Amino acid sequence: MSRGFLRRMLPSPDPTRSAGGSGTAVNPLLPSAGAKVMAALTVAGVVICPLVLKDPFWITVLGNAGTFAVAALGLSLLTGFCGQVSLGHAAFLTVGGYLVAFFGAGWGWPLPAWLALAAATGAVIGALVGPFALRFKGNYLVVVTLALIFVVTHVARNWEGFTGGFDGISTNRAPLAVGGLDFGDMSAFGQRLDRQQGLFYLSWILVGISALVVRNLVRSRPGRAMQAIRDRDLAAEVIGVSNARYKIAAFAISSAMASAAGAVYAVGLRFITPNEPLAELFLSIRFVAIIIVGGMGTVSGAIVGALLLGPLPELVKEFVSVLDVTVPGLGRPLVSDTVASEPLFSTSAFSEVLFGLLLVLALLFQPQGIAGLVRSLRIRRAGARQARTAGEGH
Amino acid sequence: MDKFLQLLLSGVALGGIYALVALGFVVIYKASGAFNFAQGGFVTLGAYMVYQFGTDWGLPFWLALVLAMIVMAAVGMFLERLVIRPMVGKPVFTVVLITLGLLLIIEQVVRSVWTMPGLVLTTPWGNGRSRLGDVTLRHADLWTMVSAAALLAAFFLFFRYSRTGLGMRATALDQEAAAAQGISVGRSFAVSWAVAAAAAPVAGVMLVSRGGGALSPAIGFVALAAFPAMILGGLDSAGGAVLGGVLIGLAEIMSQGYLDVSWLGSNVELVVPYVLMVLVLLWRPEGLLGTRRVERV
Numbered sequence: 001m002s003r004g005f006l007r008r009m010l011p012s013p014d015p016t017r018s019a020g021g022s023g024t025a026v027n028p029l030l031p032s033a034g035a036k037v038m039a040a041l042t043v044a045g046v047v048i049c050p051l052v053l054k055d056p057f058w059i060t061v062l063g064n065a066g067t068f069a070v071a072a073l074g075l076s077l078l079t080g081f082c083g084q085v086s087l088g089h090a091a092f093l094t095v096g097g098y099l100v101a102f103f104g105a106g107w108g109w110p111l112p113a114w115l116a117l118a119a120a121t122g123a124v125i126g127a128l129v130g131p132f133a134l135r136f137k138g139n140y141l142v143v144v145t146l147a148l149i150f151v152v153t154h155v156a157r158n159w160e161g162f163t164g165g166f167d168g169i170s171t172n173r174a175p176l177a178v179g180g181l182d183f184g185d186m187s188a189f190g191q192r193l194d195r196q197q198g199l200f201y202l203s204w205i206l207v208g209i210s211a212l213v214v215r216n217l218v219r220s221r222p223g224r225a226m227q228a229i230r231d232r233d234l235a236a237e238v239i240g241v242s243n244a245r246y247k248i249a250a251f252a253i254s255s256a257m258a259s260a261a262g263a264v265y266a267v268g269l270r271f272i273t274p275n276e277p278l279a280e281l282f283l284s285i286r287f288v289a290i291i292i293v294g295g296m297g298t299v300s301g302a303i304v305g306a307l308l309l310g311p312l313p314e315l316v317k318e319f320v321s322v323l324d325v326t327v328p329g330l331g332r333p334l335v336s337d338t339v340a341s342e343p344l345f346s347t348s349a350f351s352e353v354l355f356g357l358l359l360v361l362a363l364l365f366q367p368q369g370i371a372g373l374v375r376s377l378r379i380r381r382a383g384a385r386q387a388r389t390a391g392e393g394h
Numbered sequence: 395m396d397k398f399l400q401l402l403l404s405g406v407a408l409g410g411i412y413a414l415v416a417l418g419f420v421v422i423y424k425a426s427g428a429f430n431f432a433q434g435g436f437v438t439l440g441a442y443m444v445y446q447f448g449t450d451w452g453l454p455f456w457l458a459l460v461l462a463m464i465v466m467a468a469v470g471m472f473l474e475r476l477v478i479r480p481m482v483g484k485p486v487f488t489v490v491l492i493t494l495g496l497l498l499i500i501e502q503v504v505r506s507v508w509t510m511p512g513l514v515l516t517t518p519w520g521n522g523r524s525r526l527g528d529v530t531l532r533h534a535d536l537w538t539m540v541s542a543a544a545l546l547a548a549f550f551l552f553f554r555y556s557r558t559g560l561g562m563r564a565t566a567l568d569q570e571a572a573a574a575q576g577i578s579v580g581r582s583f584a585v586s587w588a589v590a591a592a593a594a595p596v597a598g599v600m601l602v603s604r605g606g607g608a609l610s611p612a613i614g615f616v617a618l619a620a621f622p623a624m625i626l627g628g629l630d631s632a633g634g635a636v637l638g639g640v641l642i643g644l645a646e647i648m649s650q651g652y653l654d655v656s657w658l659g660s661n662v663e664l665v666v667p668y669v670l671m672v673l674v675l676l677w678r679p680e681g682l683l684g685t686r687r688v689e690r691v
Binding site for chain 1: 423427428429477480486487488490491492496499501502503505506509612615618621622625629658659660661662664665668669671672675676679
């Protein structure tokens with residue numbers, strides 16, 4: 001079971017990149033010129049986006065993609081780098097959502113306070129789950145983490161004083177100001193920005209922080225320890241890597257990110273109600289799909305995956321008219337939210353199907369995801385260049 | 395005491411349903427070492443097929459059930475050939491993730507094929523019940539227990555004595571070694587998926603008739619409670635699946651009947667299977683009847 005657990009899905013060593021030149025760090029933050037350019041372009045894109053994109057739909061969609069990216073980065077650290085698979089990720093988002101509703105919107109805690117509280121609570125619950133990962137592996141851990149979903153949905157439905165029970169609770173009045181900067185009512189470059197635009201910046205600042213945390217973690221000692229555990233936990237333990245310490249740490253950090261993301265996501269939704277456990281499971285699967293399609297064990301993969309897959313449900317809803325075509329032979333529309341027309345799929349059902357299909361297709365044909373695809377293209381190009389220079393030498 | 399006996403009976407019957415679902419998991423686990431998350435989807439699909447053949451097209455119930463089992467076996471083999479077979483020799487976890495994808499798809503396909511709400515599946519036993527002293531025995535519960543026992547016996551014989559069953563156990567242990575012994579790994583996978591899918595309509599019918607016959611695309615949800623049953627009993631043990639199923643069923647019904655503590659909230663029985671599973675696993679990670687594994691580096 002443990003042998004080659006996730007190996008097929010992980011990036012292979014890159015032969016074009018020499019490890020450690022003279023005076024350079026073994027594993028720099030941004031390893032190549034290409035990576036530096038991409039990082040700079042991403043930052044520029046994020047800054048410009050709300051200023052040029054006036055359509056509130058797209059701002060909301062891309063802002064939500066940012067919160068999804070934060071949570072996906074957490075899952076990527078846990079699964080892609082530490083090899084611990086969890087189906088309980090959605091539970092942490094829910095926890096963060098209720099915390100911001102109660103303390104942020106309810107008690108008026110400022111942004112840094114409720115965000116820190118969400119992250120800290122996520123970390124504590126994650127650290128409590130961690131020890132289970134010491135005892136259970138693979139299949140077992142997947143099901144044990146499912147338990148989280150049931151416990152959290154049960155609490156959400158029953159602890160009415162805190163969660164509002166089945167009626168849910170509003171997150172709308174959560175303060176969004178840090179010092180003089182109010183994400184709820186900010187101005188930048190001489191433009192006034194509304195709440196959705198502010199939330200977009202907030203989400204993507206969190207993406208930046210999370211990406212930095214994950215990237216710095218995985219290229220330093222704790223990250224190498226986590227990857228050793230992923231590759232062969234028993235062997236890692238034998239050479240002195242404490243499974244307990246790093247598995248618990250991975251769970252705590254990943255859950256903190258999920259919970260913080262959930263808090264911001266809930267503010268964007270303006271309201272939070274208890275999910276069905278099945279819906280919560282599907283949300284967890286969605287995050288698994290995101291990191292696999294994006295590319296397991298890479299930071300950029302989690303962000304790209306979240307950008308492409310995170311907004312799927314909203315996109316399907318928005319562009320339903322494109323998909324509202326009559327299926328030949330059945331006389332029913334493919335996707336529609338008009339029940340009377342007897343569509344094959346409602347918009348939400350169709351996006352679940354898309355997630356399922358993308359997950360299956362990625363695993364079948366591109367198990368290293370988009371990041372792996374980019375990587376193999378680059379290696380091929382570098383190989384061709386080497387062959388050319390070698391040819392000129394003769 | 396009457397209440398206890400009544401709950402005991404009800405719990406064992408519910409456990410029978412979990413056992414029926416868990417047996418489907420165990421077959422695939424025994425052959426490939428992978429969890430089939432799509433089994434819940436199979437259960438839903440199977441129940442709707444019995445409805446289609448029996449209630450809607452008017453075939454006799456038993457014929458409809460057998461037909462549904464045959465069609466589901468074909469569906470199982472088809473899916474195995476389409477998305478699982480390419481994964482032979484690959485890490486087991488990829489297979490698990492693929493079955494998660496299948497679960498998403500199957501649930502929505504069922505919704506799109508049977509769009510009418512409020513469909514009712516008719517069974518020969520219907521809502522019939524008999525009285526044994528002070529205890530009421532629902533015929534649906536009786537049939538559940540009988541079919542769970544029959545399936546368990548069949549599985550036991552299959553894995554203990556048949557060539558195919560033995561080959562499947564060898565495949566689960568070590569695919570390469572099994573292939574070197576002349577066992578077709580692909581065929582083992584195909585048979586396990588066919589058997590698990592064929593068992594699904596039985597579980598589906600029992601599940602639906604327990605709830606009075608009302609069909610809903612969410613009935614596969616119960617499969618999530620069958621996971622604890624299966625893990626509790628021991629993943630690779632058919633007997634364990636039944637034992638785990640009965641334990642979980644009893645725990646659920648008993649907590650419904652007796653655990654009326656206000657601060658625990660309502661519907662606490664939905665959480666109980668998972669809590670019980672985690673507690674037992676902490677004590678015996680391989681489950682009650684599972685094979686203890688020794689890991690070497």
